[in-house]
Amino acid sequence: MADAKGPAAAQGPATAKGQAEPRISRYQARDAAAQPPFPSPRYLSSLQRSPRQPLVLIPQTLSELTGPVFGHSIVSAADADLTTNAGTGAPALGERIIVAGRVIEEDGRPVPNALLEVWQCNAAGRYPHIHDTHDAPGDPNFLGAGRLLTDAQGRYSFTSIKPGAYPWRNNYNAWRPAHIHFSLFGPAFLTRLVTQMYFPGDPLLPLDGIYMSIPDPAARERLVAKFDPETARPQLAIGYRFDIVLRGREETPLEGL
Numbered sequence: 001m002a003d004a005k006g007p008a009a010a011q012g013p014a015t016a017k018g019q020a021e022p023r024i025s026r027y028q029a030r031d032a033a034a035q036p037p038f039p040s041p042r043y044l045s046s047l048q049r050s051p052r053q054p055l056v057l058i059p060q061t062l063s064e065l066t067g068p069v070f071g072h073s074i075v076s077a078a079d080a081d082l083t084t085n086a087g088t089g090a091p092a093l094g095e096r097i098i099v100a101g102r103v104i105e106e107d108g109r110p111v112p113n114a115l116l117e118v119w120q121c122n123a124a125g126r127y128p129h130i131h132d133t134h135d136a137p138g139d140p141n142f143l144g145a146g147r148l149l150t151d152a153q154g155r156y157s158f159t160s161i162k163p164g165a166y167p168w169r170n171n172y173n174a175w176r177p178a179h180i181h182f183s184l185f186g187p188a189f190l191t192r193l194v195t196q197m198y199f200p201g202d203p204l205l206p207l208d209g210i211y212m213s214i215p216d217p218a219a220r221e222r223l224v225a226k227f228d229p230e231t232a233r234p235q236l237a238i239g240y241r242f243d244i245v246l247r248g249r250e251e252t253p254l255e256g257l
Contacts, residue, residue, distance in 0.1 A: 036253065040213035044170050075115065080148040082118070082160035092142035094123025094161030096237040099197070099225065102154040103184065106248025110154025117183040118158060119145040125164030134166050159237060162199070170209045177204035177211065184244065194255040197242045198224045214253050222252055 036043070038050035078085055083092045099118075103111040121127045121144065124136040128144045142161065150156045165175045177198055184193045198205060205211050205224070214220045222245070231239025244252045 036210075036213040036255075037215070040209070042209040043213045044209065046213070075147055075149055079146050080158040082120075082143065082146045082158065085146055086141050086143040088141045090141045092122070092161050093139050094142075094164075096159065097162050098157060098159050098231050098233060098237045098239045099180065099242055100155070100157035100228070100231045100239065101241050101243040103150050103156065103244045103246070104154050105246055106251065110150070110152070111186070111246065112150055112152045112154055114150045114154075115147065115185040116150065116156055116158075117145070117147045117185075118160070118180055119183075120160065120163040120180045121166060123161050123164050125166035136164070136166065157231070162238075165204055174207070174209065175204055177202040177208050182244070193246075195244070195252055196223060196255070199240070200224055200227055219251075219253050222250065 038046065039052075040046045040050075083096060086092070103114050103116070105111065121132075122139040122142045124139070126132055126134050126136040126138055128138060128142065146158055146160070148156055148158055160180070163178045163180060165178055167173075167175050179196045179198050182195050182197060184195075185191060186193075196210070198211065211220060211223065214223075225240040225242040228239045228241040231241055233239070246252070
């Protein structure tokens with residue numbers, strides 16, 4: 001897949017009519033040290049389904065850099081509240097949280113109008129999916145997914161409930177720490193990035209095969225949200241901050257690159 005970074009159009013040389021031609025930025029190479037290896041011994045299923053041959057890089061032509069794109073009009077403000085977007089008229093159960101942050105380039109420039117999609121399990125650690133057989137209660141008022149757009153400053157915010165831990169079969173008595181999945185689209189469908197956000201102080205983090213598959217401890221910490229009283233709403237929700245940096249020394253570890 002194409003390395004995904006939201007490029008901004010720069011001004012190119014002037015045309016015969018005196019107008020500058022748009023120049024499309026290229027995606028920069030990822031920092032391999034900040035990303036998990038494709039086959040990771042700590043993440044057992046990656047040993048069976050990760051590539052064994054070098055990846056084939058897609059040439060960065062105009063189609064890879066500019067489109068097609070999603071329709072902004074299909075994203076509504078209601079999509080960003082996972083506590084109510086199931087449309088049942090009753091709120092989801094659990095500890096209400098607000099997650100806010102920015103999507104930025106390595107030099108701090110904001111990435112505006114990026115589509116963020118989030119999904120997670122409910123407060124009991126169960127996904128609303130037919131194949132989730134975890135013996136935990138479901139929540140008919142929790143859809144488990146939402147979407148939103150970054151603003152002109154790259155900022156985003158959504159309301160949800162804190163997800164629970166759940167067992168998985170990576171190793172004996174393995175439990176996944178509480179986490180929220182993020183999908184980020186840039187200016188084209190081929191620019192999709194996927195990552196996970198974790199919560200501070202979770203004792204399951206050093207035991208988790210996915211989290212620990214990232215070799216750099218500093219890079220792992222960039223996946224842990226920060227408790228943020230400024231984001232919280234009194235009497236309503238606890239606040240967390242989670243910034244997504246696309247490239248550079250502080251880049252956010254990503255999945256599937």
